[in-house]
Amino acid sequence: MLKKLLGSILICLFLSIGCNQEEPVTRVDLSKKEQLGRKEEANLITYAYLPQYSHTVSYHRHHMLVEYLRKETGLNIRQVFPETFNKHMEMVGLGKVDISYSNPFVYVKIANRYNARAFVRVVESYGRENFRGQIICRADNRLINQISDCRGKRWIAVSPYSGGGYLYPLGHFITHGLKRTDFSVVDFAPGPGALQEKVVLAVYAGKYDIGTIREGTLNLVADRIDIKKIRVIANTSWYPGWVYAARADMEPEIVEKIKKAFLKLDYNQNDHKLILETADIIGIISSEDQDFDPVRELIAHVGISLQE
Amino acid sequence: MKLKFHSRIYLGIFFPLLLLGVVNFFMVTMIMKDALLEENRNRGISIGINLAARVTEPVLAMDFFRMKALVDKTIGLSDDIYYTFVLDTKGEPLVHTFQDGFPVDLKAVNIVSDNQDYNIRVLDTGSELIYDYAFPVIIDNDLLGTVRLGLLRTKVQEAINRVMLSAFLSTGMVIFFAGFVGTVLARPITGRIKILHESSEQVMRGKLDSKTSPVLKKNCWEIMNCGKLGCPAYGNVNHRCWYIAGTLCPNCTEGEYAQKIWSCKNCQVYHKCSGDEIQSLAESFDSMILSLKTHLSELQNAEKTLKEQRQLLRTILDSTPDFVSLQDLQSVYQAVNISFCAIVGKREEDIIGKADFDLFFEDMAEKNLRENLEIIKTGKPLKNQEEIPTSEGKKWFHVVKIPVHDPDGNVIGILWSGRDITEFKEIQTRLVLFQKMESIGQLAAGVAHEINTPLGIIMGYAQLLLEEVPQGGEAYDGLKTIERQSKICRRIVADLLRFSRHTESTESITTSLDVNQSIEEVVSVVEHTYKLDRVEIEKDYYPNLPTFRGDKEKIRQVFVNLLNNAFYAIGTDGTIRIKTSFDNENDEIVISVADTGIGIPLEKIDRIFAPFYTTKPVGEGTGLGLSITFGILQEHGGRIEVESPPSSVWDIEGKDAKGTVFIIHLPFSKDREIKEEIIDGQNISIR
Incomplete structure (x- = not known):
C-alpha cells in the first residue's frame, strides 16, 4: 500500500514535470544573413x-x-x-x-x-x-510676483529658436526693462524634443526660478504634474x-x-x-x-x- | 520479517523526510523552474517593452544611431540576451546587434500584431534554445515597427539546473542531518530497549539475575549520607530504593512500591536518581525481576511442600487396600487410588476425566449415578455391601459414599471408597457350613449313641440265637442276615460317630507314625483290587520323611477315602499317583493323591467337603468320606486342598492335565494339645 502510494506520488511528480515542458520550438537558421540597406522612397x-x-x-x-x-x-x-x-x-x-x-x-x-x-x-x-508666450514660476515662489522680480533669477527658455518659448518673452522682458544679461542664468531646455514640457518640469522641480513657454503648454503636462503649483507671471503680446x-x-x-x-x-x-x-x-x-x-x-x- | 525498533525509527525519520524531500525537491524545482522561466519571461517582456518604448522616438525620427545605441545597450544588460533588433513596418530590420549581418530567418519567425502586447516563441538554432520576444512599437494605435529580443534558454536552464542542484543538495543535507540526529536520538533508546529485551529473554530462560538499569553516579545512601548499613537499599547499586520494601529512610512510608512511591516522589533521592522513561522502565523491570525471583522462590517452596503432601496423601491412598475415588457433581472421576485402578483394570490417567458409563457396565453405571444424585440431593452418606465386577471377577465390597463439601457447605463431589470383603464373605459362608456340620454331627452323634446300644443288643441277641438255631435252616439264615445288617448299621453308626468326633479310636493319636508306611499299608490292601480294573498306583515317597504324630487309623482312613475316591473317579484304565514330600519352609509333610479320572466340575468343587454330598448313586456312598477326611485333618492341625484339573506340577506322566489332585498338609513340629476321650470303648483323639 505504502509502495503504491509512494509510486503514485513520484509518477504524479514526474508527470507534472513532464506536463510543464516548453512550448513548441521553431527551428531557425542563423547562418543565412543579409546586410542592411535602406531604399529611398520615390516621390x-x-x-x-x-x-x-x-x-x-x-x-x-x-x-x-x-x-x-x-x-x-x-x-x-x-x-x-x-x-x-x-x-x-x-x-x-x-x-x-x-x-x-x-x-x-x-x-x-x-x-x-x-x-x-x-x-x-x-x-x-x-x-x-496669433499666439503668445508665458513667463512662469513656481506658485510658491514668493520672491517673484511681477516681471521686475525676475531680475537676477535663473531663466530657462525653450530654445533660442522658440517663438513663444524665448523670442516673445525676451521681447517682453526687454519691453519691461530687463535685458538677457539681467538674469543670473539663461539656459535652454536640453534636446531632443519635448522642450516646452522640459521647461515646465525644470521650473516645477525648482531647478530654475522662471521659465518661458508658449501658451497652452501647461495643459500638456497637466497629467504629469500638478499645474496649480505653477504660476504664470506674465503673458507676452500676440504674434x-x-x-x-x-x-x-x-x-x-x-x-x-x-x-x-x-x-x-x-x-x-x-x-x-x-x-x-x-x-x-x-x-x-x-x-x-x-x-x-x-x-x-x-x-x-x-x-x-x-x-x- | 518484521522490522526492528531502531529500523522503524530510522525509517520513521528517513521515509517522511525522503518523501518530503522528494516532494519538496520536485515541487521546489517545479516552482523555481516556473518562477525562473516566468521571471525570465517577465524580464524579457520588461526589457522588450522598455526598449519598444524607448525606441519609439528614434524610430519616428529614423535615428539609427539612437536605435543602435539602444539595442546595443540592451544586449549589454545581460549576457543571456542573445540579440536585439528593430524591424520597420515592412518587417525589414532597422538596426540589430548581430556582428556580421542579419539572420534572414529571424525576420518573420515571430510576428506580433498591433493588438498584442508581445509575442513569444522558442527558437532552436541547433546549438541554442532562444526565447524570442516580439514587441510592437506603437504610437496612437499605429504600428511603427517591431522590437525583437532574444534570450538564451541555455542560461535559464543553467539557472534552473543550479536551483535543482541546490534543492537536491539542501534536501539531501536535511535528510542526512535528520538521519544523523535520528541516529543520535534513537541509538541510546534502541540500545537500552535491546538490553531490556535481552534481559527479558534471560528471564524467560529462567535467569533472574539480569541487571538492566544503569549504575548511578550517586546512590541514595550517599545522597542522604544516612550510614544505615542495615537498610536493604544500602549498598544495592542495582535497584532504586523506592522499589525496595523495608527501607529505613525516615521519609519513607512503610510497605512496598505501591505504598511508598508517593512519599518517595517528594524525596530528593527520587529527583536525583530517577531517569527518563526508559530508565524507569529498566529500574521497574529489575525490581519486577527481584520481586518475581522472591515470589518464585516462595512458590517453589510451596510447590515442594504441596508436592510432598500430595505424595504423602497419594502414598496413604495407594497404601490402603480400600479403593478410593473422588467424583464431581457430574460423576466424572477427579482422583482415584491404585486399588480403584486395579478394580477398574485401567491406569489412573485413563480413568481421570471419565464417568461411570465409561468404566463400568451400564447397570452398574446407572446404579452409581442414581446413588450419586441421591447423595448430592440429600447430602447424606451411603453405606452398603455390593458385589462389584472387577478385572479379577466379581468381588464383594463394603462401600461408603460420602458427599464432599466446599467451605460454603455446598456439595462439590462424592468420595467413593470400598473395602474388599470377599474373603470375609467366604469365611462367613464356611462358618455357616461349619455350624451346619456341627449341628448335623451333634444330631448324628446323638442318634448313633442312642442306636448303638439297641443295635448291640440286637446283634448280641442275634448271635445268641444263631448259637441256638441249627445252621442251614431258614431261621438261621434270617438271623445271619440280621447279624450282617446289624454290623452294617454298626459301621454306619461308627462313621457317624467319627464324623461327629465322638467315635472311638483304636490307637492313641499321639502315636508316632510313618506316613509313607501308612500309605503303603493302605495301598497294599487296595492295589490288587484296583488292578482288576487296570488302575495303576504310582508311588513317589519322599525318603527319610519325618514321622508324624497322630491317630494312625484316622490317617489311614484319610488315605483310604482319598484312594477310593480316586479309584471311583477313574473307573477303569487309569493311574493314581501318590507323592509325599516335605516343605522345609513351612515344616509340613505334603501328601498328594492324584488321579486321571473324570475330575470335579468347577461348580461342584466348593461343595465336595460338605457332609452327605456325593456324586455316587444311592446306596454306593454316604457322602461323608471327604467330610470325615476334612474333619480328621483338622483334628491333626492339617489341611486339604483340591485341584481339578491338577496344575502342571501334578501332571501325571506327561499326560494332559485332567483328573483331580488332593494335597494334604500335615504339620510336623507344631505343638499341639491333645485331649483324649474314650467313646464307646475306642480311643478317639480330638484336638
Missing part, C-alpha cells in the same frame, strides 16, 4: 513639425493631418521628425523637409536662410491666428501663429495642391474637426511671407541676428 514629400514637443506628441498631433493630406492630394507625404529646431531648419535647407510646420521665429529664419515660403498658417485652438512653409525649390503645383487640401479643412465637419483638434488647431488659413513682418521687427527689437 516622397516629407512633412516636419518643429520639435517643440516630443516626437510622440508631434506624431500624435499631426499623423492624422498627414494622412489626410496623403489621401486628399494623393501624394506620398510622410512625417519626419528632426531632433532639434536647428536640425529642422537644416533639413529644410538640405531639402530633407519639404513642408515645414514651424513657429514664426523659425519660419523667419528659414525664409531668410533658405527661401522657404509660407503658404498657410493655423488658427490656434483658442480661436486666434502670428504657426505657419506651413514649403522649401524653396518645391514645385509650385504640389505646394498649391497641398495648400488647397489644407484650406479645405472645415472645423465644422466632424472628420476634419477631429483632425484639426488632434493637431491642436481649429483651422488653417492662407498665408504669405509678409504676415510675419511683426516677428521680423521683434527679432530686430531684441537684437537677434537672423544669420545666427
